Amino acid sequence: MPSTTVQLLLTGNELMTGDIVDSNSAMMAQILKEQGLEISRKVTVADALSLLVSEIDYMATNSDILIINGGLGPTVDDLTSEALARATQVPLAEHPEALAHITQWAEQRGAELNAPNLKQALLPSGCQIIANSCGSAVGFSVNYKGCDIYCTPGVPRELKVMFNEQIVPKIRQKLPDNLICDVTRLQVFGYGESSLQKLIDEQLPDWPESIDLGFRAGMPLLEVKLTTNTKQGLAIKPLWQNKLSALLKEHIIAEVIDKPKSLAENLLTKLQHHKLKITTAESCTGGLIASKLTEISGSSNSFEAGYVTYSNAMKTEMLGVCPKLLAEVGAVSEAVVIEMAKGALSKSGADLAIAVSGVAGPNGGSDEKPVGMVWLAWGSHNDIKTQCLRLPYARRQFQQYVTAIGLDLLRRYQQGLSSTPNYVVERAFQQQSS
């Protein structure tokens, strides 16, 4: 844990009513994290003077850095300057630099300076100005009770520039030079948050405290984050990251370098590298697998055709599945998904195919073929693999999970991996033979 305590005070009626979603604090948190700093507490209040004054006083007393966001505008509900003046017990005064900025800002726009604008130059006496290169509201800072208080604009575009260019350098000046902040993010597929926690508790019970282990559940990928802020942690991190990799094996899709990639993007990168083409034959996912692939820019290099065969008749018409077979074993069957995959391969000329047929629900299930049951077939012309799973989720989650598994099975196939994925261990479905 860093020793510098940072708190954040957000103000704005629109934040309280739900009319806008606050993205500013995530943005600042990300930037601060790069400096090894964490925001420990964040308070959001409506534009009410007494609320603001008491929050500022309390928060300044309990932190080294307090960032106040919003309330710098020209209207009557912009109260930050007045609240800060009251909290720090200084008068408001017209600030010459702020006035000059506002005057210049209006001149550049051919606008006349009006009374609301002039209000933006009334700041707590003795404060320091923080330049705003994108808007009329200057930021300002004061030191109160040993806490550095930075007042910043609520407009995200203005905030971002001011925060990066003006405030971070000021904060940085006061930080020790040797601050450590090392973060590794791994994309994992096939384990849920609790099953992975359990696995680590059991298999790596001595996991060191100096390496913080965090999970972020995202459908369908789970992000596992290893963070260390100490020299000791840094020294042993490679060893523990290796242990984790050995434990999770091919369930680790990739390490996040710049930004996370989807399963489809990871797969397409590999396919393109090997100049392989892929096709999809979808029943229960209804086009979702094709859609996930074509969401990725450049997918046309590896994907030409997708078949959404939602009825039995269309499985025959579009993919050549034998009508007699459909009548005998039903659409949700190993034999049919194999024929779907083969049909898609031969009609599209692709190298690899994924075919899926299942019971998405909520209706249409039977004892033999319950809701959540799905057959997958994947592979190439002479080598089709199959698997039956039971994924008892609501319709849309079922479709998303089948899609993710289909993409993962293709990735494993293409990489020549033979180990059994955890989702097969957990979800394999054995059809009762009659």
Add this chain to the structure above:
Amino acid sequence: MPSTTVQLLLTGNELMTGDIVDSNSAMMAQILKEQGLEISRKVTVADALSLLVSEIDYMATNSDILIINGGLGPTVDDLTSEALARATQVPLAEHPEALAHITQWAEQRGAELNAPNLKQALLPSGCQIIANSCGSAVGFSVNYKGCDIYCTPGVPRELKVMFNEQIVPKIRQKLPDNLICDVTRLQVFGYGESSLQKLIDEQLPDWPESIDLGFRAGMPLLEVKLTTNTKQGLAIKPLWQNKLSALLKEHIIAEVIDKPKSLAENLLTKLQHHKLKITTAESCTGGLIASKLTEISGSSNSFEAGYVTYSNAMKTEMLGVCPKLLAEVGAVSEAVVIEMAKGALSKSGADLAIAVSGVAGPNGGSDEKPVGMVWLAWGSHNDIKTQCLRLPYARRQFQQYVTAIGLDLLRRYQQGLSSTPNYVVERAFQQQSS
């Protein structure tokens, strides 16, 4: 101002690090506003026990209702239960109802109950359970120092259902009976938030203050909400709702009765009523239209086949588009989308088709056919309509917008509407004839 004080405590390291943006509090604020309640203060803290305990104690002392969001999961960093127990000075105890829920939840998924899961049944002694129909974590509530404290899951999907179905009724019980809270929600497609605001400002300048007009932007639908909390507002509301309907005409898809329906669901309901079948021929949307249709339960009644023809060769192979035509006018052209629609109709035997071909970008654009340009063809065998639009959005948004427009054009076609939608007015693209 309402006399009931509501505060919100959010917990989660991922909220502090900026890894996720909090959308839960906006969602809850919107729902509470419909009950005439406002959130007065919101505090967000990391997953740290001592922080949580002191916040809970302070906030409960200063509010009538405290909603705690997050920290109900199975992992070690989920601390809400323990923190609430400490703050309210009761022991943790295994709650039979919670245990039953988790056991049933695991059984339904064929999963073994593990130690982390069992932790989710350890709750503050004497608390009341709040059912969670979508996830493993039950919510719970206690009354402490006269404040009703509700603990809710951080997963937005789970929270939304629990909040609407379980918590709002509980809150409502304690509110005065004569509180008027009348809400009408309209689903609008074809106007953005600001263009609709401008239209209303210009065309209905006398909009009464007693009917609060709110917008909630959701891709692709915009929800327009008319809320009134006074008898006066209630009396004049029908008149003003009529004025709004006359202004927006067929851009209003539906009034939200129970829960919002997607464009696809609205369309499918109408198709099923008329026993009509639909097919899709997709290039730039890559299966997304088919996926939106098949997301809806019962879509198999109206949808049998979807063609994802991502390359020129596959447009010919799968839909019979003339190779010479493709070579002459290119895939993104009126003639080609017409042939795609006709091919899909004849091969699938459907009554209605939508075909799209466009430049999703970011690469592949030219002066003549820039990124964001798309041709759509829709209709039935003897009556195919076409339109070219320019939708200058990033790839995924472009695909989503084309999908939504395709579904809306089919809805208008099926209903026999001949008026020009606003998106055509705003986005029509005229190809330069050579």
